[in-house]
Amino acid sequence: MNTNSLYIASMEPEAGKLLITMGIMEYLSRRIEKVAFFRPVIDESRGADKDINLIRAKYCPDMSYEECYGFDTEDVKLFASQGNLKEFYVKLLDHFNRLLQQYDFVLCEGLNSSGFLASFNININLEIAKNLGSSFIAVISGKEQDDGAIQEEIKIAANIIKKSACHHFSTFVNRIPSNTHETMIQSKLQSHYAYPVFLIPDNNELDKPTLSDIQNHLNAACVMGSSDDLYRVVRQVKIATMTVEHFLGYIEDGDLIIVGGDRADILLASITTLSSHNYPNLAGILLTGGFTPEANMLKLLKGMELPIPILSVPHDTFNTTRQVETISAVLNAENQRKIALALGLFDTHVNAEMFFNRANISICRTMTPIMFEHNLFERAQTRRMTIVLPEAGDERILRAVEILLRRQVVDVILLGNEDEIRSHSASLGLDIEQASIINPAQSELLPHYTDTLYALRKHKGLTPEAAADAMLDGSYFATMMVHLGQADGMVSGAVHTTGDTIRPALQIIKTSPGTSVVSSVFFMCLETEVLVYGDCAVNPDPSAEQLAEISISSAATALLFGIEPRVAMLSYSTGSSGKGKDVDKVREATLIAQRKCPDLLLEGPIQYDAAISPEVARSKLPESKVAGNASVFIFPDLNTGNNTYKAVQRSSGAIAIGPILQGLKKPVNDLSRGCLVADIINTVAITAVQAQSLLSSSAVSSAQGQSLAEKEKSTGESHQQ
Ligand code: ACO
Numbered sequence: 001m002n003t004n005s006l007y008i009a010s011m012e013p014e015a016g017k018l019l020i021t022m023g024i025m026e027y028l029s030r031r032i033e034k035v036a037f038f039r040p041v042i043d044e045s046r047g048a049d050k051d052i053n054l055i056r057a058k059y060c061p062d063m064s065y066e067e068c069y070g071f072d073t074e075d076v077k078l079f080a081s082q083g084n085l086k087e088f089y090v091k092l093l094d095h096f097n098r099l100l101q102q103y104d105f106v107l108c109e110g111l112n113s114s115g116f117l118a119s120f121n122i123n124i125n126l127e128i129a130k131n132l133g134s135s136f137i138a139v140i141s142g143k144e145q146d147d148g149a150i151q152e153e154i155k156i157a158a159n160i161i162k163k164s165a166c167h168h169f170s171t172f173v174n175r176i177p178s179n180t181h182e183t184m185i186q187s188k189l190q191s192h193y194a195y196p197v198f199l200i201p202d203n204n205e206l207d208k209p210t211l212s213d214i215q216n217h218l219n220a221a222c223v224m225g226s227s228d229d230l231y232r233v234v235r236q237v238k239i240a241t242m243t244v245e246h247f248l249g250y251i252e253d254g255d256l257i258i259v260g261g262d263r264a265d266i267l268l269a270s271i272t273t274l275s276s277h278n279y280p281n282l283a284g285i286l287l288t289g290g291f292t293p294e295a296n297m298l299k300l301l302k303g304m305e306l307p308i309p310i311l312s313v314p315h316d317t318f319n320t321t322r323q324v325e326t327i328s329a330v331l332n333a334e335n336q337r338k339i340a341l342a343l344g345l346f347d348t349h350v351n352a353e354m355f356f357n358r359a360n361i362s363i364c365r366t367m368t369p370i371m372f373e374h375n376l377f378e379r380a381q382t383r384r385m386t387i388v389l390p391e392a393g394d395e396r397i398l399r400a401v402e403i404l405l406r407r408q409v410v411d412v413i414l415l416g417n418e419d420e421i422r423s424h425s426a427s428l429g430l431d432i433e434q435a436s437i438i439n440p441a442q443s444e445l446l447p448h449y450t451d452t453l454y455a456l457r458k459h460k461g462l463t464p465e466a467a468a469d470a471m472l473d474g475s476y477f478a479t480m481m482v483h484l485g486q487a488d489g490m491v492s493g494a495v496h497t498t499g500d501t502i503r504p505a506l507q508i509i510k511t512s513p514g515t516s517v518v519s520s521v522f523f524m525c526l527e528t529e530v531l532v533y534g535d536c537a538v539n540p541d542p543s544a545e546q547l548a549e550i551s552i553s554s555a556a557t558a559l560l561f562g563i564e565p566r567v568a569m570l571s572y573s574t575g576s577s578g579k580g581k582d583v584d585k586v587r588e589a590t591l592i593a594q595r596k597c598p599d600l601l602l603e604g605p606i607q608y609d610a611a612i613s614p615e616v617a618r619s620k621l622p623e624s625k626v627a628g629n630a631s632v633f634i635f636p637d638l639n640t641g642n643n644t645y646k647a648v649q650r651s652s653g654a655i656a657i658g659p660i661l662q663g664l665k666k667p668v669n670d671l672s673r674g675c676l677v678a679d680i681i682n683t684v685a686i687t688a689v690q691a692q693s694l695l696s697s698s699a700v701s702s703a704q705g706q707s708l709a710e711k712e713k714s715t716g717e718s719h720q721q
Contacts, residue, residue, distance in 0.1 A: 004100060006169060007129035008137045009110025011157050015141035016174040018051050018331055019200070021109050022339070023346030024137075025059045027356060028105055030374040036063060036103035040070040040092050040128045041111045050330055051109055057333035059370065070095050073111075076124075089131045096132050108134055126164035135169035136161055142176030143202060147184045150176065154197060170196040170355060177202055196358065200349045206342060208233045209329045211284045211309050214256070217327045218313050218320065223292055224301055225284070225309025228399070231335050232283045232308065232429035239321055240266040248273070253280035254429075258321050261291025261312060271306065274427065281426045282308055286324070290314035307427050336677070337430075340406035347381060348408060369525035369655065373682065375562060380409045380688040387684050387691075388487035390474030391495045392416040392437070395428060400680035402430045409681075410688045413487055415440055415474045440477040449480045456508060470504075479504035482666045488691035491684050493671035498537060502661060505668040512694070515663040517542065519550040520670075521557050521632075522645050522658035532558045532565075532632040533648075536641035537659035537670070547589035551634045552597055553662040558632050560693050561686070568611035568630035569593070569604025570640070574620045578605065586636050601626050608633070608644075657682050660690075667691050 006024065010017045021037075028035045037060050042049040052068045060068070070092045079088040099106045110125035129136045138157045142150050150173055161168040171193075176184065181201040190197045212230040215222060222230070235254025240247050244265050251257075251273060259266045267287070273279035285308065287293075292312050293301060301310070313320055331338055391397050392414035398421075401412050411434075414421055418437040425432045440446060453476065454467035462470075470476045475496060481487040482505075493501040502518070511518055519535035519542075534554035535542070542550060547569070555565035571586040572578060583605050590604035603611070603626035610620040610627050617628025635641030649656045657679070661669055667690035669683050 003135055003169075004104065005096075005106040005108060005132065005134040006137055007108040007110060007125070007132065007134035008139060009125035009129070010112075010139045010141070011153070011160075012141050013112075014143070014175075015139045016200075016206075017109065017139040018054070019174060019206070019342045019346060020137070020139050020172050021051065021055065021107065022058075022331075022342060023350060023352075024355075025055055025107055026343055026346070026374060027352045027378075028107060029059045029370050030378055031356075031371070032104045033371065034103040034105070036060060036099045036106045037068050038070070038096060038099055038106050038108045039068060039110075040096075040108060040132075041073055041076055041124075042069045042071075043112060044072045044074075050332060054331060054333045055109075058339070061370075067099070089128070092128065093131055106134075108132065123164070126161065126166050130164060130166045135167040136164075137169050138171045140171060140173045142173045142180065142199070144177060145180065147180050147187070147189070150180065150184065151189065154193070158193070158195070168195050169358065170198065172198045172200065172350075174200045175202040176200065196355060198350045198355070200345060203341065203345055205233055206331075206338060206345075207329055208235055208254075209327045210234065210335060210338070211256070211311065212335070213330050214284075214286070214324060214327055215309075215311055216330075218286075218311075218315075218323060220286065220311040220313045221292075223287065223298075223310040223312050224306055225311075227334075229284075229307060229309045229429070231337055233338075234283045237321060237324055239317060240270075241317075244269045248279075251279055251282065254283045255280070256284050256286055256324070257282060258286045258288060258317055258324065260289050260317055261287035261293070262289065264293070264297060267293065267297075267310075271301070271304070274307065277423065281429065283429060284308045285310045286320065287312040288315060288317045288320045307429075336403060337406070340403040344406045344408050369527075369530055372523065372525060372530045372561070376682060376685040376689065377407060377409055379692070380685040381407075383692050384408070384411055385488040385688040385691040386411040386413060386486075387489045387491055387687055388413040388415065388478040388481050389684070390415040390478040390490070390492050392421045393424075394494045395424075396675065396677050396680060397494055398425045398428060398430055398432060399677045400684065401432050401435055403677070403681055404684055405432060405434045409685055412436070412684075413438060413478075413481070415478060440472055440474065443477075445481075445486070446471060446477075449477060449484070452480060452484065453508065460507075473504075475501055476504045476508075479508050479668060482668065483508045488695070489667040489669070489687035491669050491671060491680065491687050493669075494673060494675050494680065497673075498659075498670050501670045502538070502668060505661070505664055509665050509668065511663050512665045515549060515553065517546045517549050517553075518661060518663040519546075519553055520659035520661050521554050522656045523561065523563075523660070524645065524648060525655040525657065526652060529631075530563060531630075532563060533641065533645050534632070534634055534662075535638070536635060536645040538638070538661070540638045542637065544585045544588035545592060547585065547634065547636065548592035548596065549663070551589065551593045551602060551632070552600070554632050554634060555597070555600055555602075557660060557662045560689065563631050565600065565632045566626045566630050567593075567600060567602040567604075567632040567634060568606050568608075568626055569602065569634050570608055570611065571605035571636055572607065573605050574607045574610045574627075575605070582636060589634075603627055603630070604634075606630075657686070660686055666694060 008017055008021050037055040079085050140153050178201045184199050210231050210233055234256040238255045238257050240257050240259040257270050387410045389397050404410055413436045417439050421437055450468045450471045454464050475492055478490045482490050520537040521532050521534040522536055524531045524533055535550045551567050555567050558565040569586050569590045571583050573583045586605040593602055603624050609616045611630040614628035621627040648654055659670055667687045669687045
């Protein structure tokens, strides 16, 4: 069966179909260039559709909001009351077919189970799916159910789908209590069905609202707090009516304190708990009655850089609390923490390969930026590597680590004082429980690391004292961890300079066999393609020999990340037209690279326009397989490379991922000091993929070495006979 659309619908309210939609969308966007999202019917009386907003922002940025839906529920009611549902289906099909003409795949999400349409909701979803010719994915809620009840529901859903004559693609049971989930997995329940059944356990945090959900629902004013802090999860609500000394005894982790805005005593006591190691971490404070802190109090608070938000509403405490208790959690595109949690849950419990093999989806050969980024995670997850991050004092690192752990992309080691790091992360409302933390100064590894560094560098004049000093530096310690195999890769540079980050690697890890120069590439994510630029960060003025090596390493890096290498050796002249020492260097580098890798598609010297534009290429180098079609661009020196990547980044809005170092025996990567959390996440995932590849190539070479040794041994033995 070849599928170009799927239809997801819940069989009951609160089944959590958005998590399933997101998990499937994530997978599709790694493999298919143009994926559309379509909701046949939305309920506009509740405001803009949240699912459309999330999926558009994350996966379908080119789709307009209007393209993503067919009708409002009011329209459907009208069609139904006029006995004219046929027209509704015909118009829906027209819209859907238009999407199919423009996109390679359409993922549909059915109607919500609410309001008037709830009475025929399931049937209407099945009817729509059948009319669109989409295979049906049923989502069932396992919340607070035992395995017997869940199995019954799975069968009932299958019967309903069968009767509708829709093609039943698969069933997801979501929000299963964890003990029931375990029992069901152990009994291998999934193998009893003719269609794939996926079981996803309940996750407490996904159900809990964030401060941002509460702020939006109550239309609360934000007295203080950053946007990151608004994504703290509210685990429970406490109403502060007692005196301070009694109130303090009730505080728990993740509390939202609701208190009259005139209770300065409670406000101050709550804030004081934030700096006490003996108190749990609050999620936020909600001031009621329209009172906000008076000027002096505000001055005091603003000077403290509070890690939690303070919100304010005009209503009284009683009514506010009643409203807060009805607020449900919302998944939106800005809440990266919850998205990571949801996708991590999906990836852990859904065998995506099995799911999609059933759909026989044709895979795209090009690599769009969305595909590139989404692929990175999947590649990293295939074999979990351990990445060490020495700059644990930086908030961005901690935020990135939480997401990496939630998505189960890598295992993480942080360097620094464990108590300080854990308490800093808890005060930010983050969960980095699964990260290992090593304090270099107190580590039992320190003496061995110091001795190793001294042994490696004493011929360069390093003294034992200087080695001991260097090892207290996070970059050196982390690099040594990678060198000695305690970690598979290192990512640093959010705080340190490029030189400080990579110098230890150059001194300790050194270049991989057959390579003499460490260089770098940037993945330049343009609107519809990803280009590779090298070397824009390390070698100020490479020789022709080094430039040749950089081109070969860059081609290998491109290939490792799914980009077919067609290498342009850039210069200010194309072909044989130009003369001068700089062009000659590029010409010589081209010849060396072609000699070393005769099968590599490589052209040089070539100007940027001839390398990228088919029209210019036709007039300047009509015979070339690279000109007009290059994917890897090698710059003659750091001045040109660094300025060009920044110019393209700033003037075209391209996302530049890198610099990614290449040529080292084991991976170390540098961040820029202005990096965002997303940059750190991408760089760690890239480092993990590099580590996987270096491990497999060293496994291949050691297997080759072993078989060579065995061969030699057996030859030796046969000679002796
Ligand atoms: N490949 C392999 N080994 C190298 C390389 C290289 N490219 N460069 C230096 N080494 C080795 C040296 O051989 C030496 O080894 P040894 O001590 O065992 O003999 C060791 O590394 C240290 O060499 P130095 O030349 O002393 O290294 P130095 O401290 O000068 O700097 C560095 C190396 C940091 C890479 C330097 O070349 C540099 O500063 N490059 C530019 C970085 C930069 O500013 N980039 C732009 C900003 S980044 C951005 O915009 C994203």
